[in-house]
Amino acid sequence: MDSISTQIFQQIINGLSLGSIYALIALGYTMVYGIIKLINFAHGDVMMVGAYSGWFAVTVLHLPFLPALLFSMISCALLGVLIERIAYKPLRNASRIAALITAIGVSLFLEYGGMIVVTAQVRTYPPVFPDTRYILGGVYFKYGDIVMLLTAVVLMALLHFTVQYTKVGKAMRAVSYDKDAALLMGINTNNIISFTFAIGSALAAAAGVLMGVYFNTIDPLMGIIPGLKAFVAAVLGGIGIIPGAMVGGLMLGLVESIVSGLGASTWRDAVAFLILILVLIIKPSGLFGKNVREKV
Amino acid sequence: MLVLEDVNVYYGAIHALKGISFEVNQGEIVTLIGSNGAGKSTSLKTISGLLRPKTGKLTFNGENLATVAPQSIVAKGISHVPEGRRVFANMTVIENLELGAYLRKDKAGIKEAIKHVYSLFPRLEERKSQISGTLSGGEQQMLAMGRALMSKPQLLLLDEPSMGLAPILVKQIFSIIKEINASGTTILLVEQNAHMALSIANRAYVLETGKIVLSGDSKQLAASEEVRKAYLGG
Ligand SMILES: Nc1ncnc2c1ncn2[C@@H]1O[C@H](COP(=O)(O)OP(=O)(O)OP(=O)(O)O)[C@@H](O)[C@H]1O
Ligand SMILES: [Mg+2]
Numbered sequence: 001m002d003s004i005s006t007q008i009f010q011q012i013i014n015g016l017s018l019g020s021i022y023a024l025i026a027l028g029y030t031m032v033y034g035i036i037k038l039i040n041f042a043h044g045d046v047m048m049v050g051a052y053s054g055w056f057a058v059t060v061l062h063l064p065f066l067p068a069l070l071f072s073m074i075s076c077a078l079l080g081v082l083i084e085r086i087a088y089k090p091l092r093n094a095s096r097i098a099a100l101i102t103a104i105g106v107s108l109f110l111e112y113g114g115m116i117v118v119t120a121q122v123r124t125y126p127p128v129f130p131d132t133r134y135i136l137g138g139v140y141f142k143y144g145d146i147v148m149l150l151t152a153v154v155l156m157a158l159l160h161f162t163v164q165y166t167k168v169g170k171a172m173r174a175v176s177y178d179k180d181a182a183l184l185m186g187i188n189t190n191n192i193i194s195f196t197f198a199i200g201s202a203l204a205a206a207a208g209v210l211m212g213v214y215f216n217t218i219d220p221l222m223g224i225i226p227g228l229k230a231f232v233a234a235v236l237g238g239i240g241i242i243p244g245a246m247v248g249g250l251m252l253g254l255v256e257s258i259v260s261g262l263g264a265s266t267w268r269d270a271v272a273f274l275i276l277i278l279v280l281i282i283k284p285s286g287l288f289g290k291n292v293r294e295k296v
Numbered sequence: 297m298l299v300l301e302d303v304n305v306y307y308g309a310i311h312a313l314k315g316i317s318f319e320v321n322q323g324e325i326v327t328l329i330g331s332n333g334a335g336k337s338t339s340l341k342t343i344s345g346l347l348r349p350k351t352g353k354l355t356f357n358g359e360n361l362a363t364v365a366p367q368s369i370v371a372k373g374i375s376h377v378p379e380g381r382r383v384f385a386n387m388t389v390i391e392n393l394e395l396g397a398y399l400r401k402d403k404a405g406i407k408e409a410i411k412h413v414y415s416l417f418p419r420l421e422e423r424k425s426q427i428s429g430t431l432s433g434g435e436q437q438m439l440a441m442g443r444a445l446m447s448k449p450q451l452l453l454l455d456e457p458s459m460g461l462a463p464i465l466v467k468q469i470f471s472i473i474k475e476i477n478a479s480g481t482t483i484l485l486v487e488q489n490a491h492m493a494l495s496i497a498n499r500a501y502v503l504e505t506g507k508i509v510l511s512g513d514s515k516q517l518a519a520s521e522e523v524r525k526a527y528l529g530g
Pocket of ligand 2 (some may be wrong): 336338339379455
């Protein structure tokens with residue numbers, strides 16, 4: 001293969017790796033929005049906590065990758081439920097802007113509370129994967145890239161299965177569509193909302209661990225930019241729509257790495273937000289969004 | 297079985313139910329009629345726990361309902377078909393029915409209940425894998441009723457099942473309501489179509505701006521001067 005197509009392939013691999021991280025974070029945004037119509041601006045910071053829990057599990061508890069991932073996901077699931085119960089639930093019937101401001105408050109709390117606990121110092125993620133590289137047709141696959149993609153795909157498949165086929169998944173869809181009607185079915189909507197936060201936060205934690213592994217360093221403010229980008233990904237796919245978040249995340253990752261590959265990596269972030277603006281102008285309901293869904 | 301005594305319900309400052317009292321006995325069809333904004337839907341929402349009475353007594357089989365969570369009210373045997381059907385339009389017919397049985401754990405019983413619903417509404421069986429948002433209004437009404445029956449309620453609350461349906465379909469729905477009642481389910485029916493409602497009900501209450509103004513045997517009410525003038529078009 002000539003070097004240009006090799007280059008392109010290389011960027012696609014990088015883009016999918018990065019994109020799967022965005023997708024995992026975007027899923028939490030979109031699920032929470034779907035169920036309580038709140039843009040949870042603290043979501044990126046939950047990812048940061050996930051990255052630190054993973055770091056703690058690996059360096060202090062000396063756990064291998066998978067148990068560390070699970071440890072981090074469970075910790076953040078609990079954190080997510082706690083945040084919802086303490087900060088958002090009392091505002092369930094308040095105006096949207098009040099809830100949004102609270103979300104920003106929670107975000108700042110996690111960022112600067114985090115600094116008190118772990119200090120502002122940047123930490124290095126220990127190498128959890130061997131440095132093996134595979135070369136296929138001139139394209140490098142790092143062992144870590146493969147594990148990352150695999151982890152993301154498995155988690156998304158699990159989520160899809162849960163939402164589509166399990167009882168709690170059906171209840172989630174019901175609550176997100178019509179809360180009162182769900183109550184009339186006997187669904188405990190509070191529990192379903194908690195469950196949604198738990199799942200979304202666990203996925204963010206997984207993304208945090210993968211980010212740590214991918215970029216090697218973590219710090220208490222690391223959630224801000226990926227959080228915003230995952231929000232862009234969720235809007236791109238259509239906020240509230242689960243497959244939309246997956247596709248939006250992957251697309252954003254691809255676009256970013258192609259922009260970097262063209263030698264314009266300083267424009268990466270700008271491109272993400274340009275996409276947001278374009279989506280909002282051209283199709284505000286996102287790629288997967290329908291503009292009307294109710295039949296009277 | 298169901299007793300409301302001097303129940304007051306507010307939406308913020310709006311006093312929607314002004315001390316209403318009525319009761320529904322086991323096996324009956326009772327109808328609540330009244331014009332727009334009378335408080336019919338508010339009454340049903342209060343019974344199913346979506347709204348709370350500020351004062352007054354609300355009991356079901358002797359148990360106080362006023363502080364019970366909606367999901368537990370379903371568990372006690374009250375099922376509510378809300379105004380406007382409110383089917384989960386993004387889900388299939390089957391999924392809607394399964395959600396109606398959310399609190400049940402007996403797999404065999406749920407299967408049985410689905411069969412029973414299909415026998416009442418054969419149309420639903422034909423459409424079982426269809427996304428319910430694409431059903432016609434009449435089919436959505438059938439689905440909403442079928443879904444409510446999935447929990448095997450003792451008391452079924454129906455909010456304007458005839459709304460927006462062609463006369464022939466209204467007749468069909470009302471005969472199914474009678475059938476449901478005949479197989480042992482007590483029914484509280486809210487209607488604007490007073491004529492149809494009075495024709496199948498045992499007893500009726502007339503609601504006007506949050507107060508019960510008339511009550512009694514439905515045949516007597518249908519014959520009374522006041523009801524004919526106000527609700528039966530002369
Ligand atoms: N969510 C709400 N907030 C404020 N007021 C409300 C709300 N819902 C109903 N109301 C008021 O309460 C009163 C009773 O409403 P309700 O919906 O019970 O009437 P209804 O008898 O069901 O009427 P219709 O036949 O039109 O459905 C009305 O005056 C209505 O404006
Ligand atoms: Mg009404």
